[in-house]
Each structure stands twice: as C-alpha cells, then as structure tokens.
Amino acid sequence: MKEEITNYPSKEKPWLKYYDYDTEKLEIPKMSIYQMASLYNKDRLDNIALDIRTGKNNFKKGVTITYREYLKRMREFAKSLSLLGVKENEIISLVLPNIIESRVSIYGSNILGATPYAITPLLAPEKFNTIIEENNIQNIFMFSMFYEKYKNVLNIRKYKNVIFLDGMETMPTFLKTYLRFKNNIKVPTGDNFISYEEFIREGKKLKKEITPYYDEEHTAIIVGTSGTTGVPKGVCLTDKNLNAAATSHISTGLFEENDVFLDVLLQSIAYGVSAMHYTTCGGLKSVLIPELVSDKLAYLLKTINPDHFLGGPIHCLNIVKSEEFKNGELKPIKNYVSGGATLKKELEKKLNKVDENFKENGTRSDLFVRQGLGSTENTGGGLYQMPGSYKFGSVGIPLPLNTIGVFTPGTDIELPFNTMGELCITGPCVMKEYLNNEKETNKVLKKHSDGKVWLHMGDIGYIDKDGCFFHKHRLSDIFMRRGFNVHPGKITELLNTIPEIKAVGVIVVEHPIEEMVPIACISLYNEFDNDKVKEKIENICRNNLDDMAIPYEYVYMEELPLNAGGKVNIPLLKSMYEEKNSLKLKK
Missing domain, CATH: 3.30.300.30 (ANL, C-terminal domain)
Known part of the structure; x- marks a missing residue:
C-alpha cells in the first residue's frame, strides 16, 4: 500500500527510516517497574549492577554490588517500609544524592505500592515544607549532609519517621565504622529520627516476602519540575511510563549487557529516573558519582572509559575547556548525550569538529556528542540524534514509542514540515498528571481531534522532512x-x-x-x-x-x-x- 503524502510530520513519520525494525509493534511489559527489573535480570544475577565512586580516591575504585544483591536490597527495603505502616499509594519523600540506596528505595517502595516523591537537595526549605505539608508526608528519607539545610522544617512538625543515610551503608562494616569514627559522622538526633541501617535491620526480621503490587496506572514516582511556567509542580510518572521509556531505549540496540554507564544524574530529575530504569533493565553496569562533578567530567571519561554518558551543556562546556580534550586524550564514546538545553553552535562545532551544514551520512563513530530533548512530563526523554540521523543544530528524532508534531501553539492544528510552531508529543511515556493540580495538567495535556492525548511541550521550533526537530525557544517566555x-x-x-x-x-x-x-x-x-x-x-x-x-x-x-x-x-x-x-x- 502506497504511503499517503500529507506534509504533516505526525502522519508521515519520516523518522521511522532510521530504525531497522517496526517501532510501533514494541510491547510494553504489563508489570511494575520492580517486576520488570527482576524479570529482565533473572539470567545475569551475578553481573555487576552498580559501582559507586567518590572523589576521596580520585574516583578510581568503588564499592560494587551485583544484580542479585541489588534486587535483594529492594525486597529488604519493601519489608522495612511495611513495618513503618506505609500503605499502597502513600507518598514518602526522598532527599538523596545519586547513591545506591536512592535506587533501592525507589524500587523497594514500588514493591509495596508506595509512591516516592524524589526531591532535589537544591530545593529551598520553604518549598520543601510546602510539599511535605500539602501531601501529608509522614516518612522522609534524607541524606544526613542535607539535615542542616532542612532541620528547621524537620523540627517544626511531627513526622512518623525521618530516616537518615550517610552514603556509607554499602561499605564493608569495618570500613564504614572506621570512617564514621574518623569523620565524627553521627545520625542527627530527634523524635523518630532513625538510621537507615536500623530501618533495614528491622525489615530483615520479616521472613515472608512481600507480593509485588501492580497497577498499570500506579504512580511509581513523583518528580518535581523546575517551574518553567512559574508554577512548581509534581509530575506523576506511572509504572507504564517508566517501562515504556525503558523499552524504548533498550530497543534501539545502543545499550548492551555489561556496557558501562557513567551516571551523574540525580533521581530527582526525570531523566535520572528513566536512565536508572533502562540501565537496570538493560543489564548495564552503572558507575554512580554522587558528587557534582561537571568540572571533573573529562577526567572521569578518561579514567572510567564508559560506553554511555548523559549530561547537559555545562558538562560539554567543561570538556572543551579541559586539558584532556585539548591534548586529544578524549576519544568519542559509544553514546554521549547532551540534553536539558540546546548546545551553543560554537560548542557543538568544537566537540564534533563539523560545520553548520553537516549532515550524517550513514553512522559516524567519530562524533563526540549527540543532542536530545525531553521533558519531565515525558519521563525525561523524547528525542535523540540516533546514529544515522545527526544534523548540526538538531535535537534529534523521536525515540521509539514517541510521536511528535508541530502545532499552532495551544491548539490541535498541526503545521507542515519546516514550519515554526509548538512541539507536541504523544505516546505511553507521557505523564499521568500533575499531582493534585488539574488546572495545570489541563494546560499541557490536551486531547486532539485524532483522539490521542498530546503533551504540549512549550518548545518552539520546526520539524524538517527527515523528522529532525530544531529547537528555537520556549513559548512560555x-x-x-x-x-x-x-x-x-x-x-x-x-x-x-x-x-x-x-x-x-x-x-x-x-x-x-x-x-x-x-x-x-x-x-x-x-x-x-x-x-x-x-x-x-x-x-x-x-x-x-x-x-x-x-x-x-x-x-x-x-x-x-x-x-x-x-x-x-x-x-x-x-x-x-x-x-x-x-x-x-x-x-
């Protein structure tokens, strides 16, 4: 059957030519995110799952755990959480850096059917207090280093439990005991303040495993937005959203078992959660860096030699400034992605050594960086410069399971190729809703005349004949x-x-x-x-x-x-x- 020529991107879907399989036939696992992680790793339990490194030893040696241990810790967390009286769909809060326990707590909560609200440690105490009060959150998991910032909030009202972590929970007992003594690290004292180890120790007393909870529309995690429109919101991402994102990424063939993924992303960022899930389900080895290391990235790339890295313009900027890049010591890796904001043209030229007219012909392995575009409301991802699709200045084509179009802002009137308008996206990665905010939800989730719910991204740009999106500016500005x-x-x-x-x-x-x-x-x-x-x-x-x-x-x-x-x-x-x-x- 001859394809209909409509001149509209969402109808013609020209980006499909960059995939060698039928992306529209991908099946999303109908199970919880924990169940997907467990199923996909049943035959590689002894592979290394996580490797956490810090600057204390120049990031050269870390503490590792296998997938067997990783899944075991998720189940232990669920048991411990149940002993706190946490119920299905109850919201708990996580204020944690990029450490092993942050991931364990998300999957462990999922087993029980609870919903973690991942809160960035950069959040102002007043806004933190608003989130806690509005959602009647009674159980808070907090990194002890952040206590000083939030102590006034934690001390003005009664919580059932505040569980503190110090990042040493994964270390061998003798080593963490020594380091805590040497650095005088103690759990803050207060009513119902307990250590994470005490919390887990209680759960280990339960011998019976908890049957994993599953509801396709269950909110697996809530991630705060940065308030681009002026209204900070909690984005509700479901098990289906995260499983769809994992399926989409894994299906590309870019991620292979035992690939090394250098991870500097917080789970309080949607793409951090998304990356956590697809690397876990893909059987990758994730090297976790809990510190803010944008100025050390070149050193990390050289030292760790990963296959994959996700960052933003700030990381690219620091790479170009580094001696390692200037001296030619950094070679392109399999998959270096820059998202969050469009790269400056000069920066893209320096990294990829191309001019503004460059278009990839076939797959080039010598390109240093490929851009992507997503949003918290679309589980962090959305578009990416897939191998073979790179064009200078573009932020890519839709990832599998995503369909894009450019529309007259705020309407369902689609615009033709190469016409400026608002980028909209539809597919199973689109969020469920903003938490308790129907008004803001209805501003961005709109049912179009085709019967589909489209996410209005607020990004202005155009889609060319190959399906590449070129971002220009934000509508809300x-x-x-x-x-x-x-x-x-x-x-x-x-x-x-x-x-x-x-x-x-x-x-x-x-x-x-x-x-x-x-x-x-x-x-x-x-x-x-x-x-x-x-x-x-x-x-x-x-x-x-x-x-x-x-x-x-x-x-x-x-x-x-x-x-x-x-x-x-x-x-x-x-x-x-x-x-x-x-x-x-x-x-």
Whole structure:
C-alpha cells in the first residue's frame, strides 16, 4: 500500500527510516517497574549492577554490588517500609544524592505500592515544607549532609519517621565504622529520627516476602519540575511510563549487557529516573558519582572509559575547556548525550569538529556528542540524534514509542514540515498528571481531534522532512514590551552565537514605563572579559534584534547559577537581579 503524502510530520513519520525494525509493534511489559527489573535480570544475577565512586580516591575504585544483591536490597527495603505502616499509594519523600540506596528505595517502595516523591537537595526549605505539608508526608528519607539545610522544617512538625543515610551503608562494616569514627559522622538526633541501617535491620526480621503490587496506572514516582511556567509542580510518572521509556531505549540496540554507564544524574530529575530504569533493565553496569562533578567530567571519561554518558551543556562546556580534550586524550564514546538545553553552535562545532551544514551520512563513530530533548512530563526523554540521523543544530528524532508534531501553539492544528510552531508529543511515556493540580495538567495535556492525548511541550521550533526537530525557544517566555510581543528565546539564541560568551540567561523584569523588559545576564570566557567584547555584544544585539527585543541592560557575571538539570536557573537569576536592583527598577 502506497504511503499517503500529507506534509504533516505526525502522519508521515519520516523518522521511522532510521530504525531497522517496526517501532510501533514494541510491547510494553504489563508489570511494575520492580517486576520488570527482576524479570529482565533473572539470567545475569551475578553481573555487576552498580559501582559507586567518590572523589576521596580520585574516583578510581568503588564499592560494587551485583544484580542479585541489588534486587535483594529492594525486597529488604519493601519489608522495612511495611513495618513503618506505609500503605499502597502513600507518598514518602526522598532527599538523596545519586547513591545506591536512592535506587533501592525507589524500587523497594514500588514493591509495596508506595509512591516516592524524589526531591532535589537544591530545593529551598520553604518549598520543601510546602510539599511535605500539602501531601501529608509522614516518612522522609534524607541524606544526613542535607539535615542542616532542612532541620528547621524537620523540627517544626511531627513526622512518623525521618530516616537518615550517610552514603556509607554499602561499605564493608569495618570500613564504614572506621570512617564514621574518623569523620565524627553521627545520625542527627530527634523524635523518630532513625538510621537507615536500623530501618533495614528491622525489615530483615520479616521472613515472608512481600507480593509485588501492580497497577498499570500506579504512580511509581513523583518528580518535581523546575517551574518553567512559574508554577512548581509534581509530575506523576506511572509504572507504564517508566517501562515504556525503558523499552524504548533498550530497543534501539545502543545499550548492551555489561556496557558501562557513567551516571551523574540525580533521581530527582526525570531523566535520572528513566536512565536508572533502562540501565537496570538493560543489564548495564552503572558507575554512580554522587558528587557534582561537571568540572571533573573529562577526567572521569578518561579514567572510567564508559560506553554511555548523559549530561547537559555545562558538562560539554567543561570538556572543551579541559586539558584532556585539548591534548586529544578524549576519544568519542559509544553514546554521549547532551540534553536539558540546546548546545551553543560554537560548542557543538568544537566537540564534533563539523560545520553548520553537516549532515550524517550513514553512522559516524567519530562524533563526540549527540543532542536530545525531553521533558519531565515525558519521563525525561523524547528525542535523540540516533546514529544515522545527526544534523548540526538538531535535537534529534523521536525515540521509539514517541510521536511528535508541530502545532499552532495551544491548539490541535498541526503545521507542515519546516514550519515554526509548538512541539507536541504523544505516546505511553507521557505523564499521568500533575499531582493534585488539574488546572495545570489541563494546560499541557490536551486531547486532539485524532483522539490521542498530546503533551504540549512549550518548545518552539520546526520539524524538517527527515523528522529532525530544531529547537528555537520556549513559548512560555513570550512577554509584552510597550505593547509588542518579545521572545527572550530569540535574544538567547542570538547571544549564544557569540563565541566570547560562555553562558547566557535572559530574564524578564517589570518596568514602570515599558511594562516588561529583558535583561541579558552574561558570563564571558576569562580571556574575553573586557570592554571591547562587551561593546561588540551590544552592537550585535542592536544590529540583529528588533528594537523591543534589545536588552534593557547587560549584566556580566563570573558564573551563572544552574538548576539541578544543568540549565541556567532563570528564577534564581531573576531573584538575584531584583534583590540587587529593586530601587533602580522602581524609578
């Protein structure tokens, strides 16, 4: 049967030519995430599952556990949680770094049917308190290092239990005893404060295994968003969502049993959870780095020599600056993915050694980085520059089980190829809902005339004839200045073309005369931090931007603040600016 030519991406699906199998016939396992992890690893129980390393020994030797031990710890966690009286669908909170116990707690909660709310340790105490109160959370798992930050919240109300971890739980008994004594590490004291080891010890007394809970629409985890639209929300991801994401990634053939995955992602980031699940189900060896190591990444890539790594622009930037990259010591790995924000053109050129007209012909193994695009609401993933599909500046094609289209913003009117519009995505990875927030849910999940529920991503760009999406800016950023629409994304896009600029964030603030005005916050490479370069930047803006889009002010900073996902933290940047310039803005 001849394919119908419609000129609409979601109908023609040109990206399917990059897959050598029928992606639409993939079956999603109808089971819990724990059951999928257990089933997929039944024949490789003695393979290494996790290897945790820290900077204390230069990341050269870690503590490892097998899949047999990994699954056993999940079951022990479930037993211990049941003794705390936690029930099906009850929310517990996790405030943990990227450690073994963070993963164990997610899968262990899943066995019982409880729902972990993974909270980034970067969250302000007031927002943490709001989440705890609004959801009546009674059991909190917290890394002891974060206690000082949240102690006022933990001490103002009564909880059933606060379970503390220090990251040494996996170490041999003699070693962790010695290190705790040497470093004077103690569990904080307070009513119902207990150590993780005490918590697990009680569960081990239960001899009977807990029958795994399963409901396809059960919320397996709640992940907080960074509040791009100004309203922080909890994204409810189901077992089906996570199993679909794992099936999608594993089916690509990029991930093979015993591949080494260098993991620096928190489970409080959707892609961190997604990566946790597909690496676990894929039988990979995950090397966990619990510290923030964006400036040490080149060293880690050289030392660990992984097959896979997921990061963001900040990681790419630090690689280019590293001596290892400059000296040619870093070679392309099988699968280096950059997501979270689009790479600057100059950065992509340096890493991949290509020009702006480059298009992959066949599969190139010498490309250093491939970009991707996703959202928390789509289980972290969505698009990726699959081998064979790479085009300079694109963020890729849809991963299997995902269908994309570009629509007139806020509507179900699909736009043709190469037409700017809002990116929307549909498929089994799309979230269930925002936690207790129907109003915000309905803003992004819309049933189209084709009968499918589409996630409106808020990303503006276009899809070319090969199915590659080119991201331009965010829809939610549009504001009015003197009655004219202004797109901060276009300002950012222009500034990112200037090679002297290391990072940029455009914030929007109120103005007594002009309504709202854009402020360009800029970090320059050290060698370019001079008046001549700053004059050049302002001239480029004057010559290339409409009058209303020209920044009202240029603010130069040594470094711009980043959020947990490695993106420029726009809300924090804005609050920093307003605090410093409140009097000036009122004039």
